Amino acid sequence: MQVLSIARLVFFIALPTGIVLFPTPSFSQQDVATKQGKEINLKEEISNLSTKRNLLTKELESIKKNKTYENDLPDIEIYIKAIDWLIRTKDFDQKDTFKKANFIADQGIARALKLQNNQKPWLSTFNTPQARAYRSAIDNSLQAYAIIYPKDFGSNKAMKYPLHLVLHGKNEKLNEVNFLYENRGDKPLSVDQNFIQLSIYGRGNNAYRWAGETDLNEAIQNFKEQEKRLGRDTLIDNARFVVRGFSMGGAGTWHLGLHQPDRWCVMGPGAGFTTTHGYAPNLPAKLPDQQEACLSIYDAYLYAENAFNIPVVAYSGELDKQKQAADIMQKHIQSFGLPMEHLIAPGLEHKFPPEWQQKAYAAYAPHIAKGRVPYPEKIKFVTYTLKYAKCDWIEILGLKKHYIRSRVEGSFNGQSYQLQSENITKISISLPADKSRSILSSKSIAMVFDGQKISATPILVDGAMKIILEKDEKNIWSMSAPKPGANKAKVPGLQGPIDDAFTKGFLCVTGSGTPWNELAHKASLQELERFKKDWELFFRAELPVKKDSMVTTNDLESKNIILFGDGGSNSLIAKVLPLAPIQWNKSSIILKNKTFNSAEHMPALIFPSPFSSKNYVVINSGHTFRTEDLKGTNALLFPRWGDYAILKISPAMPMKTELQESGIFDEFWSLTEEPK
Numbered sequence: 001m002q003v004l005s006i007a008r009l010v011f012f013i014a015l016p017t018g019i020v021l022f023p024t025p026s027f028s029q030q031d032v033a034t035k036q037g038k039e040i041n042l043k044e045e046i047s048n049l050s051t052k053r054n055l056l057t058k059e060l061e062s063i064k065k066n067k068t069y070e071n072d073l074p075d076i077e078i079y080i081k082a083i084d085w086l087i088r089t090k091d092f093d094q095k096d097t098f099k100k101a102n103f104i105a106d107q108g109i110a111r112a113l114k115l116q117n118n119q120k121p122w123l124s125t126f127n128t129p130q131a132r133a134y135r136s137a138i139d140n141s142l143q144a145y146a147i148i149y150p151k152d153f154g155s156n157k158a159m160k161y162p163l164h165l166v167l168h169g170k171n172e173k174l175n176e177v178n179f180l181y182e183n184r185g186d187k188p189l190s191v192d193q194n195f196i197q198l199s200i201y202g203r204g205n206n207a208y209r210w211a212g213e214t215d216l217n218e219a220i221q222n223f224k225e226q227e228k229r230l231g232r233d234t235l236i237d238n239a240r241f242v243v244r245g246f247s248m249g250g251a252g253t254w255h256l257g258l259h260q261p262d263r264w265c266v267m268g269p270g271a272g273f274t275t276t277h278g279y280a281p282n283l284p285a286k287l288p289d290q291q292e293a294c295l296s297i298y299d300a301y302l303y304a305e306n307a308f309n310i311p312v313v314a315y316s317g318e319l320d321k322q323k324q325a326a327d328i329m330q331k332h333i334q335s336f337g338l339p340m341e342h343l344i345a346p347g348l349e350h351k352f353p354p355e356w357q358q359k360a361y362a363a364y365a366p367h368i369a370k371g372r373v374p375y376p377e378k379i380k381f382v383t384y385t386l387k388y389a390k391c392d393w394i395e396i397l398g399l400k401k402h403y404i405r406s407r408v409e410g411s412f413n414g415q416s417y418q419l420q421s422e423n424i425t426k427i428s429i430s431l432p433a434d435k436s437r438s439i440l441s442s443k444s445i446a447m448v449f450d451g452q453k454i455s456a457t458p459i460l461v462d463g464a465m466k467i468i469l470e471k472d473e474k475n476i477w478s479m480s481a482p483k484p485g486a487n488k489a490k491v492p493g494l495q496g497p498i499d500d501a502f503t504k505g506f507l508c509v510t511g512s513g514t515p516w517n518e519l520a521h522k523a524s525l526q527e528l529e530r531f532k533k534d535w536e537l538f539f540r541a542e543l544p545v546k547k548d549s550m551v552t553t554n555d556l557e558s559k560n561i562i563l564f565g566d567g568g569s570n571s572l573i574a575k576v577l578p579l580a581p582i583q584w585n586k587s588s589i590i591l592k593n594k595t596f597n598s599a600e601h602m603p604a605l606i607f608p609s610p611f612s613s614k615n616y617v618v619i620n621s622g623h624t625f626r627t628e629d630l631k632g633t634n635a636l637l638f639p640r641w642g643d644y645a646i647l648k649i650s651p652a653m654p655m656k657t658e659l660q661e662s663g664i665f666d667e668f669w670s671l672t673e674e675p676k
Contacts, residue, residue, distance in 0.1 A: 045098045046087060052105035053083045059112035069115055071229060074142055075122060076115065078133035079108025081142045082176035089537060094173050100181040107184060122185065123230060127151035127192075129183035129199070134222035137505050138211055141541030144176060145219040146183035148197040153235065160237035162195040162265075162368050165216060167245030167252040170205045170634065176540070195368075196236065198223055203539045207634030208252035209298060210623070211539050214503050216256070239371035242364060244268030246315070246352045248634055250325065254300040261309035261381070262392040266367035268360055270315040270352050271322035273635050274300040274329050280635040290642035290663050293403035294497055296384035298638065302405070304332035308380040309391060311367040312340045315360050317348030375432045378411045386495040398426030398470070398489055399667060402496075416446035417467075425667075426480065429467040431458055449477045488608070490667050494616065497639040497664065498606045498624050501616045506560035508532075508545040508622075511570030516586040517599045523649045523657055524564045524602060524620045531622025538630045548572050556611035562618045566598070576617050579610050581670050582644065589646060591661060592671045596646055601660065605644035607669050621645070643669075 060076055063069050086092075086101055114121060122130045126149040133144045150161060168174070179201050200219055206212035227233045243264045245253045250272025257267030273279040276295050286292065296302055312333065316323035326342050333340045341363055345356050381391035383406050389396040399406050406423040417429065431445075445467060447454040454477060458465040470480035490496065508528060515521035532543040546555070548571045555561070567574040567584065577583075582603060583590035589603050590596075604621035611617075621641070629636040642664040647657040661675045 042092065049083055049087075049098065049101055049105060052102065052109065053080060056080055056105065056108045056112060059109060059116070063112060063115055071226070072115055072120060074133040074135055075131070076108055076111050078131065078142050078144050078176065079104055079111070079180065081133075082144075082180055085175060085540065086177050089175070091175055091177075094178075097177070101177050103184065104177055104180045107180070123226070125149075125185060126153045127188045128185045130185045131180050131183045132219075132223065132226070134218055136211075136215070136218055136541070138214055138503070139506070139535075139541045139544050143203060143215055143218070143540070144179050144201040145223070146179070146199040146201075147223060148189065148193065148199075150193055150195065151188075153196070154232060157235075159235065160240075161235055162237055162240035162242060163220075164195050164197045164242045164244060165220065166197055166199045167202065167208060167216075167243070167249030167256075168200065169245070169247030169249050170207075172205070174201075174204060176201075195242070202252075203541075205248065205634065206538065206630070206637060207248050208256060209634070209637050210499060210503050212252075213256070237371065239374070240265050240368050241372075242266055242268065242368060244270070244360075244364075245272075246270035247272060247322065247350065250315075250322070251300075251634065254325065254329065255298055257310055257312070258300050258303035258306045259383075259388040260390075261306040262372070262390065264310055265370065265372045266311045266313060266364050268313050268315070268364055269326070269329075270360075271317070271320055271350060272325045273322065273633075274325045276635050276638060278324070280633050288662070290497075291638065291640060293664060294639040294642060296403045297387060297497075301328050301332050302384060303382055303388075304329060305336045305338070305380055305382045305407070306391070307333045307338045307340060308336070309376070313343065313360060313363045313367070314340065315343045315345070315352060315356060317345045317351055319347065319349045320351075322350060375412070377413070378409075380407075380409045382407045386490060386492040387500060389492040393430045393432070395428040395430070395492070396424055396426070397428055397468070397491060399423055400425050401667065402490065402664065417448070419447065419449045421450055424471070426470045427468070428461070429469075431465040431467070450475075452477055454478075488668055490669065493614065494608050496606050496643045498604065498618055498621050498641055498643065499639045501560045501562065501606055501618045502623060504560065505558060506544065506562055506618075507551070507555050508543055508562045508564065509548050509551055509570065509572055510545065511565035511568075511573070512547050512549050513565075513569045513571060516566045516568035519599060519649050519651055520602045521565055521569050523647070523655055524566070526655055527604075527620060527622060527657075528564045530627070534623065534627055534630060556609075558612070558615075560616040560618065561609060561611065562622070564620055573619060576610055576619075579607075580617075580619075581605065581607055581665055591644075591646060591675050592673075594661065594675055596648075596660065600649055602647045602649060602657065603644065604641060604647065607643075607665070 057080060064073065082104055083101060111122065129146045129148050131144060131146050133142050136143050153161065183199065198219065200216045202208050202212045203215050208216060224233060224236065227236060241264050243253050243256050250269040253267055253269035254272055254274050257264055276299055277283060314326040314329065316326045330340050330342055343359060343363060376392055379392050379394055381394060383389060383396060384403050386396065386399060394408055394410055396406065396408065400423045404423055408419060408421045408424055408427065410417060410419040444455040444457050447456050449469065456467040456479060458467050459481060468480045469477045471477050535541060535543045551572065561572065563570050563573045565573055567577055568586065582605060584603055586598060588595050588598055589601055602620055604619060606616050606618045609615040609617045624640040625637050641662040644665065645662040646660045648660050650656045663675050666672045
């Protein structure tokens with residue numbers, strides 16, 4: 001074979017606004033020899049793949065003319081994205097890469113041709129995996145998932161099927177091509193299943209944290225909406241959702257099951273990790289204060305008491321080092337007098353073979369058969385953050401202080417409520433649907449809350465009858481009505497830290513003006529470029545970026561706004577600074593009573609957006625964990641700065657920043673203590 005050096009290739013990428021030219025990376029002769037043990041002519045392989053990609057794009061453009069198929073487009077567009085990202089990331093060194101890529105390209109073309117004839121076999125093929133996709137509200141990116149229906153799905157219209165959410169383990173070889181190929185649907189299952197299986201791509205390998213967590217929520221929602229359009233949504237049993245996974249998927253299951261214990265009828269974690277200290281290598285015994293505080297966001301062992309609300313069936317290999325995850329959880333769960341079933345495979349290391357999977361299914365079965373009670377008589381719920389604030393009929397709306405143990409225990413006897421709380425200042429109690437219909441807002445409900453007798457009148461909030469109570473400075477609970485925009489406290493969905501801003505729709509904004517200080521301006525753009533590369537590689541999407549002059553009112557009202565620059569270069573930074581928790585001008589940055597020179601320092605922070613009551617503003621920061629953390633164990637994906645940081649900038653090239661201050665704003669988004 002003749003080996004050719006490739007200077008530059010150009011092919012077409014379909015975007016929502018049309019088709020544009022995209023230059024691929026350049027390749028040297030060394031890139032031709034791959035780990036497959038044989039030479040591959042990349043120019044020829046990419047040319048062949050690009051030809052198929054362009055054919056698929058052409059067919060797709062024809063389909064887009066028919067608005068009837070608008071909801072079906074992602075299931076075809078995902079094949080284009082898979083090819084694009086394969087070439088963009090130069091991920092060519094895996095075995096049979098181009099064989100798999102060509103297969104999925106052909107499958108995408110076949111889908112497009114079928115859809116042109118109003119056929120959608122991937123929506124009606126049962127007992128074999130079928131790839132799906134949706135457009136994420138976070139960044140408008142295409143994200144994949146897969147569905148396996150039972151072979152008898154829909155044959156009995158009165159039958160409802162459980163849904164199993166399956167989380168994959170960490171796989172350094174995982175990309176869109178491999179995920180689509182693994183779920184190509186050309187082989188029926190060897191064992192009958194009596195449930196719907198939804199397998200998550202999860203934006204790759206992030207342990208279902210941050211945007212990876214949003215991905216699974218969006219995938220479930222997309223699947224349910226698709227089934228509703230097909231008239232099959234009544235076949236999904238919402239009371240029998242199961243979350244399970246092994247290895248990184250086990251870590252994700254521990255996290256999702258215990259943070260959202262009202263969502264699942266049983267959780268099935270296998271291996272994984274449940275704590276940062278003791279699992280992530282080379283960590284100091286004590287991290288900086290704000291980092292230690294933010295470990296409580298994802299460290300699952302802290303949420304062990306939530307097993308009161310959800311059955312736990314864990315699996316471990318007897319010799320698996322990750323058995324420590326279940327051992328730690330069993331110790332903590334049993335300390336609350338709660339049960340936890342732990343299946344242990346003798347003599348096995350980090351494996352979950354089919355025979356043990358079947359034993360796990362058998363252990364899940366009684367809990368699945370029972371399903372979730374629509375309105376449980378008793379709840380015990382623990383959280384450390386308003387990011388996780390809800391359990392069945394209770395939602396915590398305010399904390400006395402974030403990142404310390406916060407707990408509510410509630411019971412309902414059909415007529416009245418008994419509640420006890422720790423570190424909670426505001427709470428919402430949703431009435432049962434039948435009770436809501438009967439009393440509306442005309443009757444008071446008797447309650448005892450932290451020993452205080454209350455006669456509470458329900459009010460209509462977002463279509464449901466609720467009782468909202470708030471505690472004053474004297475620890476007295478009283479009725480509270482929602483006042484949009486009036487409360488400047490941290491609330492669910494607006495509680496920080498900086499990393500939380502990238503879990504829902506966001507837009508990065510650069511400036512078009514003259515910077516106050518050139519050094520700080522360059523440092524902010526360097527941070528943006530670092531974030532852009534990490535987002536593309538580890539969260540599998542293009543970072544959404546606009547100039548400040550191009551930002552629309554809809555952008556400001558519907559998205560978290562991530563601003564890079566300073567009050568001179570970025571007009572939106574100038575607009576939000578008067579409402580920021582710090583002071584910043586051309587000469588200085590003032591953090592409470594500490595002052596920093598603006599020419600040599602840059603602030604990074606998060607606070608509520610003045611443009612929208614439901615969104616954040618972030619200044620000069622992407623994720624606060626870094627590329628090396630994303631490459632390492634997923635336990636390292638914890639916040640490094642909290643809500644704010646001050647960075648000292650070194651003018652040496654490459655430019656570096658050194659953390660001077662960082663911390664967490666109080667419950668009212670201000671600094672009540674001196675920064676340390």
